[in-house]
Amino acid sequence: MDNLPLLTAGVTLLAGVLAVIGVHLLASGRAQRQALVERMAQGGGLAALPGRRRRFGGVDRRLRGTRLGLRVERRIATTGLDLTAGEYVVYVVAVLVALYFIIGAVFAPFFGGLAVIAGLWGANAFLTWQRVKRTEAFINQLPELTRVLANATQAGLALRTALAMAAEELDDPAGRELGIVADQLAVGRSLDEALGELADRLPSRELVVLVTTLILANRAGGQVVSSLRNLTESLEERKETRREVTTTLSQIKVTAMAVPLLGLGFLLMINGMTPGALDKMTGSVVGQTATVIAFGLYVLGAFLIRRVSRIQV
Template sequence: MDNLALLTIGVTLLCCVLGVAGLHAYTSGRAQRDALVERLSNTGQLSDTGRGRRFAAFDRRLRRTKYGRKIELKLAATGLSLTPGEYVAYMLGGVVALWLIASSVLASFFGPLAGLAGVWAANTFLNWHRAKRIEAFIGQLPEISRVLANATQAGLALRTAIGMAADELEAPAGDELRTVSDQLAVGRSLDDALSELAERLPSRELVVLVSTLILSNRAGGTVVSSLRNLTDTLEERKETRREVRTQLSQVNTTAYAVPAIGVGALLMVDQMLPGALDRMTGSLGGQIAVVVSIGLYVLGFVAIRRISKIDI
């Protein structure tokens, strides 16, 4: 009986020790997994000010959806220090604020319209930042081509030349090439890394540069001469794009001035005749007239933007 009691106590103690060890291993592994997921999903868990990311739980759930992955790719192309969760939360807050402001200042009918305008403005904000980053990257393409040509002429491999260009060039070219260099360092092929770069920052100039590098890497051709010729071509296209953008600046300003005039007219009418917007949108005919007028302003904005859009 004494031996049985001792055996039972020993087995119980052993189970307790194994249970504690297993619980410790589980909690530490779970913490390491969460830290790895956060590090891989967020480009930098802390911002420049050292604060933690906001809406972390909402961000993790959003990234699992198709819409979240689409937002994540778009944010990666803009270079903004925002997570998809932060962007969507700020957008929803802005939509609610615009809804309340339009309902109180103008009329309750304009609340949903202002909310839709807030969603459009948030998407336009991302597209504008993306286009701005692409333009800045295109402006650095001649320098990228020149640095790669000099590095390959000195006998360096193309992978090494990309890493050296990432260290020498400023943002956004330096950041994007650093991403390509990091992908190459972990075993991704040069074709996949450069193709992802061209997909992230779509432009004809970058597609030409990427195609030149990929074909030269596959066929083993003369990379230096190809990059030299490409540098001259990119310089000419850069000057052409600058001239076209200067010529179309007035047209682009007119496109944004047209809807601004409409909003200003509504505010002026409401100030001159208090309650006029409530009476106007209180009937079905007035609501239809407002929707049609807004549609015409949107149509004019889109038409002017399409006319002024010139592919080079």
């Protein structure tokens, strides 16, 4: 292979990044385990587990002073990931450098630049995917949440107390998000503001309906219990419908992912049959332009497939 040194450097860098992340997670797990053992030895105290040690503190402090850093931090906060903006940016930069060397060595140097652009898009898409994944998990917990709130209000508890109790009983992400709402209410925030921010963090029609129901019931003093009971039944039906739609569209989603991968497979096949063909193809402006157009068409095809198969339930 002509670019074996570049490929070796890229693979080594990527292995180093994965090793750092692995050691980082291992140290965090050991620290939490030790803290848990100490709590159990003390008789199960209520002290919270200390957070893990943050890496790249200097980078994180500099990023917080920029608009980009604040935007990244807000996006990470909506995903529930245990990352700082500095850690995320350093990891992304390391992966982009590794992609440049690896793709440039396997295909051609020009494709390394395209891989960096695709990596930047992928880093943003990863945060979006994590947010959607967390929102979907929260939606799946909504029937249980409304059931807990209905039982608590039927027992005579105030809505604020019912939210705090639900935060303790439910798992993440509902428990964590409701814990944030309960903390905001404890420091004097209004119910409208706290629930409104919850709907902004996890945007979904189901959550908007729940938030609107709770806010209107709190303002007008209506029958919260009966409203929550009816809402629980509706959410259960929507949950089953969403599961059926997801199962039906799974093949289309796989097709949307396979379309760009086929293009990469063809490039590998061409380069294997005629070594150096990709270098010659991207050695001129015409070849580079044609390559960019071809990749754009593949991306457009995948986007259109996903767009056509998107069904709002």
